[in-house]
Amino acid sequence: MAGQPIAVAIRCARVVFPVPGGPLTTTSIGFECTRRTLALTESARCKERVRTVGGRSYRADVTTYSAVRTTGIYCRPGCGAKPLAENVSTFELPAAAEAAGYRACLRCRPYRVAGTVADEAPELVCRAVQLIIAGLLDQSGEEALGTRLGVSARHLRRMFHDHLGVTPDQFARSRRAHFARRLLDDTDLGIAEIAFASGFGSLRQFNRAIQEIFRASPRELRDRRRRGDRLVADGGLVLRLPFTPPYDWEATAAFLAAHAIPGVESVEDGVYRRTISLDGEPGVLELGAGGDDYLLLRAHLPFWEGVMHVVDRAACLAGLDCEPIRARAHLSADPDLGPLVAARPGVRVPGAWGPFEVAVQAVVRDQLPTDDATEALQKLVQVYGVPVAGLGHGLTHAFPGPEALTGAELVGPLAREVADGNIVLEADLEGLVRSLETVTSTRAAQEIALRLGARDAWPLAGESERLRPWRSLAAVYRLTSVS
Numbered sequence: 001m002a003g004q005p006i007a008v009a010i011r012c013a014r015v016v017f018p019v020p021g022g023p024l025t026t027t028s029i030g031f032e033c034t035r036r037t038l039a040l041t042e043s044a045r046c047k048e049r050v051r052t053v054g055g056r057s058y059r060a061d062v063t064t065y066s067a068v069r070t071t072g073i074y075c076r077p078g079c080g081a082k083p084l085a086e087n088v089s090t091f092e093l094p095a096a097a098e099a100a101g102y103r104a105c106l107r108c109r110p111y112r113v114a115g116t117v118a119d120e121a122p123e124l125v126c127r128a129v130q131l132i133i134a135g136l137l138d139q140s141g142e143e144a145l146g147t148r149l150g151v152s153a154r155h156l157r158r159m160f161h162d163h164l165g166v167t168p169d170q171f172a173r174s175r176r177a178h179f180a181r182r183l184l185d186d187t188d189l190g191i192a193e194i195a196f197a198s199g200f201g202s203l204r205q206f207n208r209a210i211q212e213i214f215r216a217s218p219r220e221l222r223d224r225r226r227r228g229d230r231l232v233a234d235g236g237l238v239l240r241l242p243f244t245p246p247y248d249w250e251a252t253a254a255f256l257a258a259h260a261i262p263g264v265e266s267v268e269d270g271v272y273r274r275t276i277s278l279d280g281e282p283g284v285l286e287l288g289a290g291g292d293d294y295l296l297l298r299a300h301l302p303f304w305e306g307v308m309h310v311v312d313r314a315a316c317l318a319g320l321d322c323e324p325i326r327a328r329a330h331l332s333a334d335p336d337l338g339p340l341v342a343a344r345p346g347v348r349v350p351g352a353w354g355p356f357e358v359a360v361q362a363v364v365r366d367q368l369p370t371d372d373a374t375e376a377l378q379k380l381v382q383v384y385g386v387p388v389a390g391l392g393h394g395l396t397h398a399f400p401g402p403e404a405l406t407g408a409e410l411v412g413p414l415a416r417e418v419a420d421g422n423i424v425l426e427a428d429l430e431g432l433v434r435s436l437e438t439v440t441s442t443r444a445a446q447e448i449a450l451r452l453g454a455r456d457a458w459p460l461a462g463e464s465e466r467l468r469p470w471r472s473l474a475a476v477y478r479l480t481s482v483s
Contacts, residue, residue: 064090065110067102074098079108093117095174096165103215106224111178112185113293114242118323119470121163123455124149126322127428128156128168130453133312133321137172138199176200177213179308184222185229186239189304191218197307233298239311240294241287243320248346249289251480252318255350258479261361262378263385263396272318274353275388277398278302278310282388284395285314295320316453319348327455327470331477334467340477347480349472352451355425356418357399359436359448360411366444367410380408413439429454450475 067074067090068083074097075081091097094104094115104110117129128149136145145168146153157167164171180198183189189197195206195218210218231238250270257267265274271288281302290296297314301307315321328345331337341347352358364380365373384404385397405415414436417423423435429449436445447459450472458464458471460478467474 064092065094065097066090067097067100072102073105074102074110075105075108076110076113079105081105081107091165093164093166093171093174094178095171098174098213099166099170103213111181112240112242114244114320114323115175115178116244116321116323117164118325119455120326122159124151124156125159125163126453126455127426128160129171130316130321132168132172132175133309133316135199135306135309137168138201142168173209174213176308177209179311180206180210180218181214181221182240184218185225186231187237188230189237191222193304194218197304199306199308231296236284236286236298236300237304237307239297239299240290241297241311241315241318241320242294244323245293246346247320247348248344249295249318251344251347252350255476255480256317259350259361261357261381261399262374262394263381264357264399266394268393273393273395275391275395275398276310276353277386278306282386282398283310284388284391285310287314287318313353316351317353319350321351321453322348324348324470324473327473330470331467331474334474337467337474337477340481344477344480347473347477349450349453349476351453354399355448355452356402356415358451359414359418359425360399360405362444362447362451363411363414363440366441366447376410380405380411384408425452429456433457 065074065076066079066083066088068081068087069089070083070087073081074091074094089100091100094110098104117126119126121129128145131145131148136148142153142156146156149156151159160166160168160171166174176199180194180200183194183197187194192203195203198206200206200209207218210216210221214221216224231240253267253270253272256265256272260266265272267273271286273284273286276283276285278301283302284300286298286300288296295318297311299307299310299314301310312321328341332341360380361377364376367373368376381397381399384400386400387397388395402415402418405411406419408415414423417435417439418425423439424432425448426432432449432452432454433442433445436448443459446457450457450459454472456469456471458467458475460475464471464474
């Protein structure tokens with residue numbers, strides 16, 4: 001019957017195939033039937049699908065991972081394997097496939113693609129993911145994560161299971177193992193160095209996790225790496241930051257250049273550079289274009305322990321931590337923003353390396369004209385920042401912490417509130433804006449919330465209700481079009 005889902009039976013297996021744009025009909029399906037395979041076309045099977053969440057169906061352009069029950073292996077889209085359709089299950093994240101007992105395919109290596117959480121997940125889940133990326137679960141458990149978000153650990157686990165297919169602990173464990181696997185492929189770091197660089201608490205814990213997820217020891221995986229994987233550099237550690245296309249690095253670099261703090265950040269010839277401080281020791285990051293599905297990060301660090309969190313923070317800075325699937329679809333239908341989205345579909349919301357750093361910049365730029373604000377930020381860094389000599393590219397200091405700026409002009413009230421714990425710089429939009437409005441304007445508070453990952457921040461003037469709940473991406477499109 002037209003407009004009704006069709007059930008296709010093969011070898012007594014009942015399979016229902018949804019397709020993009022609505023229910024499956026006799027006129028909308030495209031498939032190829034052979035004696036042993038019923039395969040949907042690649043665009044329908046791998047690139048687009050219809051999902052049902054909370055009783056509502058919507059179209060999403062997402063990457064799904066296919067797991068084969070008969071082999072116990074899961075693959076990313078585009079893998080050459082051709083299993084029977086009735087033996088295939090799909091998962092939204094590699095971590096979910098691994099939690100179900102599947103191993104990563106050795107041919108397509110799904111651990112090398114971006115395993116980011118799409119913006120279709122609830123904001124609570126996305127905030128929890130941001131905290132996991134920041135390393136909250138490295139030294140604590142799900143109870144601490146739930147407390148930080150104001151919910152019980154049981155409720156948080158239920159939310160993760162319903163929307164991601166894994167618990168927070170499973171998600172964090174999978175991320176650590178995948179990062180370690182990329183280090184085994186791309187670098188010459190030793191096994192013990194990789195274990196601690198990936199956030200594992202001990203070498204034994206690292207070996208056990210790698211064996212369980214990849215069914216091989218770290219040494220065996222290092223021996224299997226391909227010749228083209230290894231990244232060679234004259235200095236520093238070079239790593240790939242994977243993303244799911246489209247991604248517009250040119251737009252991100254332009255945004256970061258317009259918001260750069262002199263002496264701490266610079267953008268030259270499409271390469272973003274900045275100083276950082278790890279446990280009081282200085283370091284430098286360089287981020288630039290790489291391949292079709294990754295950026296290249298070169299890290300000059302005093303030590304490699306916990307480097308995973310350095311890489312994660314760099315990815316957040318570049319806007320790689322979340323795919324704006326629903327936001328892009330929503331804004332595409334807007335008469336004003338639609339042409340901008342069509343012209344540059346890869347624009348994302350840049351994040352922040354340091355929340356306090358972004359807050360100081362927003363407060364200063366809110367009170368002074370652009371040129372005066374840039375000069376004031378430069379002086380603030382020179383007076384209160386930590387000098388780092390011999391870097392070049394205009395980099396001279398590491399940005400000071402809130403304790404150092406409690407007596408500084410313009411930002412002293414903000415620094416005192418942050419240092420005393422009265423303002424917590426997280427992506428809880430309503431709570432963050434409410435607390436920031438005690439020391440700065442609403443516009444500056446909204447800008448800070450945007451950079452910290454809030455979905456619906458709006459630091460611009462003008463009507464914006466029709467753009468909810470994706471005003472952050474809309475604001476970046478507006479700013480990018482102006483620049």
